[in-house]
Amino acid sequence: MNPKWLTRAGLCALLAIISLAASAAPAGPPRVAVTDLAYEERVSEYFRVVSASSKSSLRASGRESERDSDDAYSRRSSGSLNARSESNYSSTEGTYSYIDRGEMRKFTADIKGGLIKSGRFELVQGKPFTDTKHTEKLYDIIARIKQGMYPGADYVLFGSINSIEFRQEANPIDHTNTVSHTLSLELVGEFSLINTRNYAIKSSFSAMGTGQDVKLLTSQGGRVVLNRGKVVSEVSRSLGEDVARQVEEQLTGVSSAEERDNSYRPRGESVREEVIIFK
Known part of the structure; x- marks a missing residue:
């Protein structure tokens, strides 16, 4: 009988035994x-938002004229002043909701x-x-x-x-x-x-x-x-x-x-x- 064949047969048998033992082992x-x-x-x-603002302006202008002659002398002046102020105030409040996860x-x-x-x-x-x-x-x-x-x-x-x-x-x-x-x-x-x-x-x-x-x-x-x-x-x-x-x-x-x-x-x-x- 060929010794190589015996060696291969023994190896195959050993592998089969190992495979069987592994499959039979409890998980x-x-x-x-x-x-x-x-x-x-x-x-x-709860939230509250307050907003306030103001705006003002001032404008002035003037004019002056003078006239002189042999018979008469005249002088004229005029002016204007314009002032303006504006204020705004607003307030908003309420509640907002959101989903918190974690x-x-x-x-x-x-x-x-x-x-x-x-x-x-x-x-x-x-x-x-x-x-x-x-x-x-x-x-x-x-x-x-x-x-x-x-x-x-x-x-x-x-x-x-x-x-x-x-x-x-x-x-x-x-x-x-x-x-x-x-x-x-x-x-x-x-x-x-x-x-x-x-x-x-x-x-x-x-x-x-x-x-x-x-x-x-x-x-x-x-x-x-x-x-x-x-x-x-x-x-x-x-x-x-x-x-x-x-x-x-x-x-x-x-x-x-x-x-x-x-x-x-x-x-x-x-x-x-x-x-x-x-x-």
């Missing part, structure tokens, strides 16, 4: 890029953390939207994908803010001399998980984050300082948990907490078995 977790939260709001501003560089860290904690996704960093001259392109996520703003991502999680509202309240507590002061924040956003290859929407949902800080003040008085940072932190954390939960539910079809606990384990976490020996 890595999908890579997701999370955008900053987009916002759009109508802004109204991305909020907050509330996404806990969303990314929730997706990482699930162990089902690998996160990649995308590029922020910085085109301040063409803000209408903010919501054209397909164009942003085509521009290469999310390199290496299999999916883009695009989020936009529907509502964000701070509330500060002071409520007396019945039958006491105490007043409850509350600072709360509620944020509602819409999210879509978009495939970067065929632009299919794999998941779409609304999510909410809430947070509050409460201080009690008695009738003896004092100064109430509500913790705004604590409120924002709670909103970010609860929003991240809600987003991560809904992404997992819609991608896998699992909705019960029990099934998630049994099925979704972070990578590297093994199932623990407890053995009880009865003597």
